Amino acid sequence: MAARKHFTDTDTADEAVRTTCDDATICKRFATSKGYWKDPYIQYFARSVGERRTPEINRGYYARVQGVNHLLDAFVRKAECDCQVINLGAGLDTTFWRLKDENLMPRKFFEVDFPTVVARKIHHIKTKPSLSKPIIETHSTDSLLLDVHSLDSDRYCIIGADLRDITNLDQKLKKFQLNPELPTLFLSECVLVYMTPSQSSNLVHWAADTFHTAMFVNYEQKERFLKTGWEHADALDMMTIYSMLPQDDVARIEHLEFLDEKELLQQLLQHYSISWATKDKLNLGNAQICVGFICAA
Numbered sequence: 001m002a003a004r005k006h007f008t009d010t011d012t013a014d015e016a017v018r019t020t021c022d023d024a025t026i027c028k029r030f031a032t033s034k035g036y037w038k039d040p041y042i043q044y045f046a047r048s049v050g051e052r053r054t055p056e057i058n059r060g061y062y063a064r065v066q067g068v069n070h071l072l073d074a075f076v077r078k079a080e081c082d083c084q085v086i087n088l089g090a091g092l093d094t095t096f097w098r099l100k101d102e103n104l105m106p107r108k109f110f111e112v113d114f115p116t117v118v119a120r121k122i123h124h125i126k127t128k129p130s131l132s133k134p135i136i137e138t139h140s141t142d143s144l145l146l147d148v149h150s151l152d153s154d155r156y157c158i159i160g161a162d163l164r165d166i167t168n169l170d171q172k173l174k175k176f177q178l179n180p181e182l183p184t185l186f187l188s189e190c191v192l193v194y195m196t197p198s199q200s201s202n203l204v205h206w207a208a209d210t211f212h213t214a215m216f217v218n219y220e221q222k223e224r225f226l227k228t229g230w231e232h233a234d235a236l237d238m239m240t241i242y243s244m245l246p247q248d249d250v251a252r253i254e255h256l257e258f259l260d261e262k263e264l265l266q267q268l269l270q271h272y273s274i275s276w277a278t279k280d281k282l283n284l285g286n287a288q289i290c291v292g293f294i295c296a297a
């Protein structure tokens with residue numbers, strides 16, 4: 001009886017975690033509708049713009065998207081696209097389509113999320129030609145794998161898996177031609193926080209053990225990388241990142257909406273951070289990649 005109750009509680013908690021991707025997507029859709037940044041694909045994952053979000057939230061998302069994209073793009077450029085990206089807990093993220101439009105496609109872009117989230121994402125892709133066309137265009141044969149819980153094409157792969165089960169995760173990624181020899185960028189935005197410290201450490205450890213040239217970009221928590229096999233780790237709080245973004249673009253977005261209380265934005269941004277860690281056997285210079293737009297690769 002006790003075991004059954006425990007199972008039910010865990011299940012309910014997981015269901016709550018799964019719905020967080022909708023909140024992230026709706027916030028991003030609202031911010032893009034205001035002009036903070038461009039994302040022509042987000043409309044296909046969030047039907048309406050939704051209720052108004054405060055300027056603090058919009059600016060916070062702006063800083064997060066710019067900061068994470070900057071690290072990701074710098075890594076892909078250093079590897080001259082001869083690399084892989086693994087987006088852990090990707091939710092309804094649209095990065096694959098942005099990279100394709102910007103000619104920055106890695107050899108393969110992987111996404112992992114719970115099977116039910118993946119099923120919803122695949123349904124959107126199947127029913128919206130603007131999403132499916134770029135996947136078909138970058139696929140060379142007729143044999144594109146598409147079922148309820150996975151999509152596998154030459155350049156884009158979506159896998160339904162629980163990130164807390166490392167053995168299963170490793171097996172599934174390898175089944176879809178993950179190559180441990182390729183430089184690999186991990187992305188986890190607001191994901192590790194939903195796991196226990198030991199579960200997230202296992203995941204970060206597995207990434208360090210499996211790849212010799214890699215970078216892990218994490219939005220939200222600072223510590224843990226150096227203890228889990230990474231050679232170099234850094235973190236910046238979002239207020240610092242905001243102050244390092246290209247200031248002409250920051251001036252542009254600051255004119256989009258009036259912000260009454262600057263202190264509130266400051267407090268909010270200081271609460272979050274982007275951390276990143278690298279391993280660099282191939283000497284690509286990954287440790288030199290940083291969010292500071294001035295010293296960027």
Ligand SMILES: C[S@@+](CC[C@H](N)C(=O)[O-])C[C@H]1O[C@@H](n2cnc3c(N)ncnc32)[C@H](O)[C@@H]1O
Binds near residue numbers: 021113161163189
């Ligand atoms: C807050 S959302 C962020 C989504 C996306 N990274 C973004 O920034 O738009 C967190 C995502 O992590 C996924 N997630 C959390 N824990 C997970 C786990 N143990 N296994 C697979 N996915 C998980 C959730 O399903 C959800 O899609």
